[in-house]
Amino acid sequence: MSTHPLCQEQTFSTIFRTYADTVFNFVYYKSGDKEQAKDITQEAFMKLWQNCASVTLESAKGYVFMTARNKMFNNFEHKKVQLKFANLNHSERTNENPEFILEVKELHQKIEEAISNLPEKQRIVFLLSRIDKLTYKEIAKILDISKQAVEKRIYNALDTMRKINKNIR
Amino acid sequence: MLHKWYNNTLTEDELKEFKLRDEYDDLVKIKENTDHLETPTFDKEKMLTAILNDSTKNKPSNVIKLHWFKYAAAITILIASTIFFWPNDKITKFNTSHGDYVSAEFPDNSIFELQGNSSLKFDKETWSQKRIVFLEGNAIFEVVKGPEFLVKTQNGDVRVLGTKFEVNESMDTLEVSCYEGNVEVNIFTKKITEQLLANEKLLSVGESTIIQKSELVKLKSVTLNQLIQELQQTFDVIINKSNININEKLSCNFQKQNLANALETSIKTLGINYSIENNTVTLTK
Incomplete structure (x- = not known):
């Protein structure tokens, strides 16, 4: 054998x-x-x-x-979640003027904030999709939920993010 | 439509239509800004090395890897009068207090779950040649195939080749429940030899022995009261026992299928009559 x-x-x-x-x-x-x-x-x-x-x-x-x-x-004891991300997209453009860099930093902070404030279920699905670039099907398998549930959570996450963004502005 | 856009699978026409939506600008912003996020990093290779060098991993032979769980193992339980003396230096010991619970692995990946108020010890160094566990109290074992596996208790020994079972001992009680595989119990002082299959159980309290097989229940020198308890549990009935001396001793077997038959072969042997009405049995002298 x-x-x-x-x-x-x-x-x-x-x-x-x-x-x-x-x-x-x-x-x-x-x-x-x-x-x-x-x-x-x-x-x-x-x-x-x-x-x-x-x-x-x-x-x-x-x-x-x-x-x-x-x-x-x-x-787990769920405490308040604060996620930190590096953002490659923006760190590449270091030759921009200082004001712009500050703006970008601020926006990045807002995004981090908004993501951290997403309900856990939406957050996990959203980030697996955005960062790990997993397909809906792959996410569904990992979390042991249906593909429809993944779609719903992505939709809700986008919606929540939009609302949070509005409040910050 | 949103999902199609999100996954970049919109056709050009659809995209035009989608752009007209109020929320389009917001959505694009969210998407663009989360496209290149990176999570914190960690040293993967270091972790991999740590995992591969994990010392608790043992590699059993191929046959065991694939099939150990299929081996219905024979287990022998011996009542031994010898007391074991243990060298103190290389012994691994677990203790639990009331309401406590410990689950851990032996060096060979066999698992034990130690219930409350129990203690368990074993010799790590000689484990690979001889697997001996000294148990006081209650524990569940899941044993991988290997050399002889012996659980020693003050009421008797349990010998295992590979199965899942529970031993519960205290004072003059020995309780053996078999969950997987099969078990052979030998109680020399009572001249009892009994094979237990999965989900069968043996309980030995003082003089009396109760063996719950899948088809029948065997009782040896039990009181009438114990018999009544067993009957009530097995058939889910209430037994009315006024006027009867419930401390009378007897030995009997009864089948689990039929209440009347069971009463015939158990209660009747004491010269006691019975009548069945719905879920109530009334005993009369």
Whole structure:
């Protein structure tokens, strides 16, 4: 009998490198806590590694996300979430005049604020889509909800963001 | 339409129409400004190395990897009179107080769940050759295939090859519940040998023994009161026992399918008559 594919270090490493960021982000979107996101990511993949023999290659992704989800249910006391993002788009244009840079910074802060203020369900779906560029289908699978639910949450997130933006202005 | 725009799949005509909406400007702003956001980064390679070098990981042989759970394991429970002496230096010990609960893994990934008011200890160093757990109280085990796995209690020993079961012991009580696989219980002092399959249970309290099999219930030197309790539970009836000495002892078996048959083979053997009315059984001398 051959060794199970997931138990080979090389295969496992590939899986890890492919999904680690998304798992990390997923937890981060929910908690806004970088350290916790790191811990849970590590724990989730650790569990996959320990149980490599009983998980198929196809279900590895789902397994890791499920583990991360469960760990979060167990771990969280939800405090107010404050997410921080770097914005590559704007940091590229450093030669603009100072006034413009300030404006951009302000806008960026507003966006961060607005995202942090989104209800948790909308926030996670919205960011998985915006930042991780996952399709609706992929998000639905990770969160174990329907594609329609993802659509609804994206719609609501855009709507909420719009309202929050109006208030800030 | 919004979703089509959001995912950049609008046709040109549709886009023209969409642009006429009031909220279009806002939406574009939101979308543009969230297009290039980056989350905090972390050292992935460092994490990967930590995971791959995880020392708690053990690699069982291929057969076990794929099939250990399929092996219906035979378990032997022995009542032993020997008391075990443990060297104190290399022992891993877990204690729980009332209402407490601990779940952890043995070095080979076998799992135990220690319930409240219990203590459990084992020798880490010799674990790979001989898996011995000393238990006081109540614990659930899920054992991976490997060398002999022995749970020692003051009331008896449980020997395992790979299954999920629960042992609960205290004072003069031994309770064994089998969840997966099968178990063989040997109580030498009572000359009892019993195979337990999944969801079957053995309870030994002092002299009396109650064995709940899937089809029938076996009772050995129980009081009439214990029998009545079992009957009430099994058939969900109320048994009216006025005028009867409920401390009388007896041994009997009864099938779980039919109440009348069960009463015939149990209560009747004591010379007690019964009558059944709806959900109530009345016993008369």
